[in-house]
Amino acid sequence: xxxxxxxxxxxxxxxxxxxxxxxxxxxxxxxxxxxxxxxxxxxxxxxxxxxxxxxxxxxxxxxxxxxxxxxxxxxxxxxxxxxxxxxxxxxxxxxxxxxxxxxxxxxxxxxxxxxxxxxxxxxxxxxxxxxxxxxxxxxxxxxxxxxxxxxxxxxxxxxxxxxxxxxxxxxxxxxxxxxxxxxxxxxxxxxxxxxxxxxxxxxxxxxxxxxxxxxxxxxxxxxxxxxxxxxxxxxxxxxxxxxxxxxxxxxxxxxx
Amino acid sequence: xxxxxxxxxxxxxxxxxxxxxxxxxxxxxxxxxxxxxxxxxxxxxxxxxxxxxxxxxxxxxxxxxxxxxxxxxxxxxxxxxxxxxxxxxxxxxxxxxxxxxxxxxxxxxxxxxxxxxxxxxxxxxxxxxxxxxxxxxxxxxxxxxxxxxxxxxxxxxxxxxxxxxxxxxxxxxxxxxxxxxxxxxxxxxxxxxxxxxxxxxxxxxxxxxxxxxxxxxxxxxxxxxxxxxxxxxxxxxxxxxxxxxxxxxxxxxxxxxxxxxxxxxxxxxxxxxxxxxxxxxxxxxxxxxxxxxxxxxxxxxxxxxxxxxxxxxxxxxxxxxxxxxxxxxxxxxxxxxxxxxxxxxxxxxxxxxxxxxxxxxxxxxxxxxxxxxxxxxxxxxxxxxxxxxxxxxxxxxxxxxxxxxxxxxxxxxx
Numbered sequence: 001x002x003x004x005x006x007x008x009x010x011x012x013x014x015x016x017x018x019x020x021x022x023x024x025x026x027x028x029x030x031x032x033x034x035x036x037x038x039x040x041x042x043x044x045x046x047x048x049x050x051x052x053x054x055x056x057x058x059x060x061x062x063x064x065x066x067x068x069x070x071x072x073x074x075x076x077x078x079x080x081x082x083x084x085x086x087x088x089x090x091x092x093x094x095x096x097x098x099x100x101x102x103x104x105x106x107x108x109x110x111x112x113x114x115x116x117x118x119x120x121x122x123x124x125x126x127x128x129x130x131x132x133x134x135x136x137x138x139x140x141x142x143x144x145x146x147x148x149x150x151x152x153x154x155x156x157x158x159x160x161x162x163x164x165x166x167x168x169x170x171x172x173x174x175x176x177x178x179x180x181x182x183x184x185x186x187x188x189x190x191x192x193x194x195x196x197x198x199x200x201x202x203x204x205x206x207x208x209x210x211x212x213x214x215x216x217x218x219x220x221x222x223x224x225x226x227x228x229x230x231x232x233x234x235x236x237x238x239x240x241x242x243x244x245x246x247x248x249x250x251x252x253x254x255x256x
Numbered sequence: 257x258x259x260x261x262x263x264x265x266x267x268x269x270x271x272x273x274x275x276x277x278x279x280x281x282x283x284x285x286x287x288x289x290x291x292x293x294x295x296x297x298x299x300x301x302x303x304x305x306x307x308x309x310x311x312x313x314x315x316x317x318x319x320x321x322x323x324x325x326x327x328x329x330x331x332x333x334x335x336x337x338x339x340x341x342x343x344x345x346x347x348x349x350x351x352x353x354x355x356x357x358x359x360x361x362x363x364x365x366x367x368x369x370x371x372x373x374x375x376x377x378x379x380x381x382x383x384x385x386x387x388x389x390x391x392x393x394x395x396x397x398x399x400x401x402x403x404x405x406x407x408x409x410x411x412x413x414x415x416x417x418x419x420x421x422x423x424x425x426x427x428x429x430x431x432x433x434x435x436x437x438x439x440x441x442x443x444x445x446x447x448x449x450x451x452x453x454x455x456x457x458x459x460x461x462x463x464x465x466x467x468x469x470x471x472x473x474x475x476x477x478x479x480x481x482x483x484x485x486x487x488x489x490x491x492x493x494x495x496x497x498x499x500x501x502x503x504x505x506x507x508x509x510x511x512x513x514x515x516x517x518x519x520x521x522x523x524x525x526x527x528x529x530x531x532x533x534x535x536x537x538x539x540x541x542x543x544x545x546x547x548x549x550x551x552x553x554x555x556x557x558x559x560x561x562x563x564x565x566x567x568x569x570x571x572x573x574x575x576x577x578x579x580x581x582x583x584x585x586x587x588x589x590x591x592x593x594x595x596x597x598x599x600x601x602x603x604x605x606x607x608x609x610x611x612x613x614x615x616x617x618x619x620x621x622x623x624x625x626x627x628x629x630x631x632x633x634x635x636x637x638x639x640x641x642x643x644x645x646x647x648x649x650x651x652x653x654x655x656x657x658x659x660x661x662x663x664x665x666x667x668x669x670x
Binding site: 074078193195197 | 341
């Protein structure tokens with residue numbers, strides 16, 4: 001029996017263009033106004049994988065989901081242009097959006113996955129602005145579904161999914177039952193370009209709108225950001241003449 | 257070489273995949289969203305086209321731009337990849353495989369693509385123009401025979417109007433087409449044909465009737481037709497990713513069924529093709545001011561960054577202003593053409609004239625700002641200068657553009 005629908009959960013991230021990202025003067029966060037946002041690269045890989053699975057006829061429908069302000073619909077449209085069938089925009093804006101973290105997002109995705117009876121939830125492994133690497137894992141835990149994270153290869157085998165994971169020691173292959181949560185790593189695939197005809201077709205695809213409250217999700221954050229600082233400026237090094245000098249200096253400043 | 261197309265320089269592609277993700281997206285978004293605003297005023301759909309074209313240019317074209325230029329490679333595989341995305345027949349009707357987009361959509365796409373390689377984008381736009389001519393003036397059989405394969409770029413096309421003796425004075429062309437039974441016998445030669453020798457479908461303007469434009473017809477000549485041969489590959493200053501050759505016709509038999517439109521309609525077809533071509537040839541170089549700016553921010557002389565120098569600041573401001581003005585004029589001309597406004601021809605000529613002159617100046621100025629480094633082939637700036645220089649010449653010289661505009665103005669007052 002082939003899975004009915006796959007949810008691809010997208011994140012809209014800050015593009016880290018180093019000259020441009022600055023810490024706010026009050027150290028409460030990073031300046032996001034006027035900084036270009038775009039679909040998280042790992043989420044693009046997730047979309048590509050979902051669309052490929054549909055093309056191979058393992059799944060019937062791909063739904064692109066994202067949480068955030070209105071801007072996020074652009075990201076969903078890009079996913080539709082890449083081949084997703086429909087989109088869901090969960091509207092979160094203002095203070096709620098600033099405080100939104102992986103746990104809140106995971107609660108939303110979990111609620112949606114249950115509501116729509118998804119068989120697979122695919123996410124990017126982490127967002128490139130906060131590098132949390134938590135949302136996928138939390139979503140799986142909330143749903144009590146198996147997870148295949150850091151996937152570099154995904155194969156559907158009947159009711160199970162074989163996932164090759166990139167881990168510190170190398171590659172690990174696991175087989176998990178569906179429904180399941182997967183997170184995409186860099187080498188899973190190379191995302192396609194949307195074609196001109198698909199971009200035009202995407203206009204006609206539906207994006208449903210809803211709020212976290214509609215899903216019974218409370219957006220209160222359990223995490224309080226105390227302070228955000230820039231990394232310390234790199235200090236100049238010191239040149240020494242001999243190895244003995246080096247050892248002496250390292251001992252003097254307590255390094256060894 | 258007929259069509260000029262948008263060309264944009266897109267040079268910084270870093271080696272590491274992570275930084276590639278960041279920096280490519282960042283540069284594209286800088287161009288799209290900065291003051292120089294390539295994305296402003298566009299519909300959501302057009303922004304999607306633009307983003308996709310920028311990405312394609314950055315990943316598939318820009319890394320190879322220098323090699324294609326140096327080794328004179330005609331990048332067939334890359335262009336076919338572009339065709340798979342719908343770039344083979346951007347404004348050709350969907351029922352024969354095209355993407356059915358507007359002239360404005362097309363100009364946005366070419367502007368973005370040219371950031372990857374001016375020369376290759378220029379050829380893609382010539383190909384598109386030929387495809388459109390068959391789609392618009394051909395009958396059902398011709399459209400179904402030629403357009404689908406041109407849209408996928410399984411086959412490539414060339415536009416053959418200019419001859420050794422007739423460039424600006426195109427209507428004085430001498431290539432003859434004598435009707436014999438159900439064939440035309442073509443004799444003559446065409447000069448400076450983009451893609452000549454490597455393409456499959458040749459749109460040839462030839463004389464079936466008397467002197468002047470009304471005696472000219474438009475005929476499709478297929479590769480390997482006996483009597484069709486080519487001159488040597490020309491050695492050019494730029495546009496090296498497309499071969500340029502003379503096209504020689506010696507008792508070349510072409511079936512009458514390959515004629516587009518009526519006898520005597522050929523010149524009109526050729527000029528209609530060029531109107532759109534003139535828009536596409538307005539090469540924008542939208543990232544050149546950024547390249548120049550980035551260099552000015554980094555390069556220090558006399559104890560401070562060049563960007564503190566007022567003269568250079570003013571020069572940069574002028575470049576930016578001319579760029580935005582060029583883009584606005586070009587897009588206006590595109591809209592006028594797609595709405596078939598009465599001022600469309602003049603606007604297309606004005607746009608071509610203004611944009612090609614200004615953008616060459618911008619590229620040239622950017623090279624100057626790079627100092628000695630600008631002259632090295634290690635830096636992409638010089639390739640833009642070389643590639644874009646020809647846009648002031650082909651597609652109707654900028655002198656001919658002035659003729660068209662003046663004629664239109666003077667006839668208005670009469």
